[in-house]
Amino acid sequence: MDAAVLSCFFCKVSKTHVPIAFTKSQKTSIKRNHQDEVSFSLMDPSRTRIYLRKPFKKSNDPQVTKPFNDPEDSNSTSTETDHENGEDEVEKEEDNPEWDPDEIETITSLFRGRIPQKPGKKPRERPLPLPLPYKQQPLKLPTSKKLSKTITSSRKSLSSKLYKDPTFLITLAKEIQNLPPEKDVSTVLNNYTRFLRKSSLSLTVRELGHMGLPERALQIFCWIQKHPHLYPDDTLLASTVEVLARNHELKLSFKLEKFLSLSSQNVYEAVVKGFIRSGSLKLAYKLVSAAKNGKIMVDTSVYAKLILELGKTPDNYTHIMALLEELGEREDLNLTQQDCTSIMKVCIKLGKFEIVEGLYNWFKDSGCEPSVVMYTTVVHSRYCSNCYREALALVWEMEGRNCLFDLPAYRVVMKVFVALNDLSRAVRYFSKMKEAGFSPGFDVYMDLIKIYAIHGRIGNCKEVCKEAEVAGFKMEEQMRSMLMNI
Numbered sequence: 001m002d003a004a005v006l007s008c009f010f011c012k013v014s015k016t017h018v019p020i021a022f023t024k025s026q027k028t029s030i031k032r033n034h035q036d037e038v039s040f041s042l043m044d045p046s047r048t049r050i051y052l053r054k055p056f057k058k059s060n061d062p063q064v065t066k067p068f069n070d071p072e073d074s075n076s077t078s079t080e081t082d083h084e085n086g087e088d089e090v091e092k093e094e095d096n097p098e099w100d101p102d103e104i105e106t107i108t109s110l111f112r113g114r115i116p117q118k119p120g121k122k123p124r125e126r127p128l129p130l131p132l133p134y135k136q137q138p139l140k141l142p143t144s145k146k147l148s149k150t151i152t153s154s155r156k157s158l159s160s161k162l163y164k165d166p167t168f169l170i171t172l173a174k175e176i177q178n179l180p181p182e183k184d185v186s187t188v189l190n191n192y193t194r195f196l197r198k199s200s201l202s203l204t205v206r207e208l209g210h211m212g213l214p215e216r217a218l219q220i221f222c223w224i225q226k227h228p229h230l231y232p233d234d235t236l237l238a239s240t241v242e243v244l245a246r247n248h249e250l251k252l253s254f255k256l257e258k259f260l261s262l263s264s265q266n267v268y269e270a271v272v273k274g275f276i277r278s279g280s281l282k283l284a285y286k287l288v289s290a291a292k293n294g295k296i297m298v299d300t301s302v303y304a305k306l307i308l309e310l311g312k313t314p315d316n317y318t319h320i321m322a323l324l325e326e327l328g329e330r331e332d333l334n335l336t337q338q339d340c341t342s343i344m345k346v347c348i349k350l351g352k353f354e355i356v357e358g359l360y361n362w363f364k365d366s367g368c369e370p371s372v373v374m375y376t377t378v379v380h381s382r383y384c385s386n387c388y389r390e391a392l393a394l395v396w397e398m399e400g401r402n403c404l405f406d407l408p409a410y411r412v413v414m415k416v417f418v419a420l421n422d423l424s425r426a427v428r429y430f431s432k433m434k435e436a437g438f439s440p441g442f443d444v445y446m447d448l449i450k451i452y453a454i455h456g457r458i459g460n461c462k463e464v465c466k467e468a469e470v471a472g473f474k475m476e477e478q479m480r481s482m483l484m485n486i
Helices: 003-014 076-095 101-112 132-136 145-155 158-162 166-177 186-195 202-210 214-224 234-246 256-262 265-278 281-293 300-310 314-329 337-350 353-365 372-384 388-400 407-419 423-435 442-454 458-470 476-485
Strands: 028-032 037-042 050-053
Touching: 166 186, 166 202, 166 214, 186 214, 202 214, 202 234, 214 234, 234 265, 265 281, 265 300, 281 300, 281 314, 300 314, 300 337, 314 337, 337 353, 337 372, 353 372, 372 388, 372 407, 388 407, 407 423, 407 442, 423 442, 442 458, 442 476, 458 476
Parallel strands: none
Antiparallel strands: 028 037, 037 050
């Protein structure tokens, strides 16, 4: 850019007066119009033109001539007169300036301490300064809940950790087991008295019962009676009574009515469970019958355990029927899946298939999903009651719920297919059983040989017989006798 153009540009920005003579150059041409404006045009017409107000110099003496004269202007006299008149008008405007309303409002707002915002424009919101700790320390991630739990748990006292810690309580049982016979359990328990709470030693007593030390369990109960902050403890009493009854150390020399009046429900149920585990089933049955007469509601799980143990001997079937009738009258059934399955198996032995169906429907109506063991038990019940189609429908229900079959389930299903004379399904489930990794038993091989023989597949019978002999079964005599019977 030319030096003249730069000088004029800075002259406009800084409002300084530059003489016209300074702008003379070979590459510029100066023109003056009737409004006293000087235009600088470059020689190149493609460049932009810059229009600036004619600079002038103020002077208090009106006779002083202006230093800015244009030698190229021919009419110098007339222009000087017009220029003087223009200067007078500019001086008058500078003496009496006219302010716009916006400018006046802006200036007054400066004295008020606030600049008015334009309508529709939201004021700028500055973020609040950070507190001092965040400036001194870097930001950290929030502590996890697990860490807070460990911190709070570490602040707890030692006694609150030990009185319910299974490892500590089992260690106590092992220390008591290692005591010499002449020493009492107080030599061990006196060292941990301040760490114990009510019902904390019940686990230790049960562990001593598993070790076969009922006398040590009784010594713990006698030791607790001397400490008021640990006695009375109904949970410990129930555990001690159950251990004594399980090891045939509990003698009921008084009447059952007196025992009912003196004991609570938890202690009474613990005595019954101890007698069931010890094999004293008749005494346990007497206690359950006396509880019904004494209006004590024994838990239904106790009934299930007693029915299962009574079902192992056929002589107790009359007692089982009485217990089943009592269970049928109860409205507050609280049976687990294992309890239901055990009662079903006993009912299948007794031929009470309607009880099996009733328990199965009750379990499903309670919102629980049967397991493969319960499905297998119900299928076996329907097979024993010659309801083969109903058993097959239950098999399809198992398939629809993607229930994984175990070996007893495959054995029962094979019996159902043989009873229905369904060769294709029997062969398919036999191959599925081997694909699942189960080894077929003797009864499964016999069922498959039987259904092959019924359909006249003698060659397949021989193949299955050879496979069974490889598995370790002797099949020749059984196969000959079965073919003769068919």
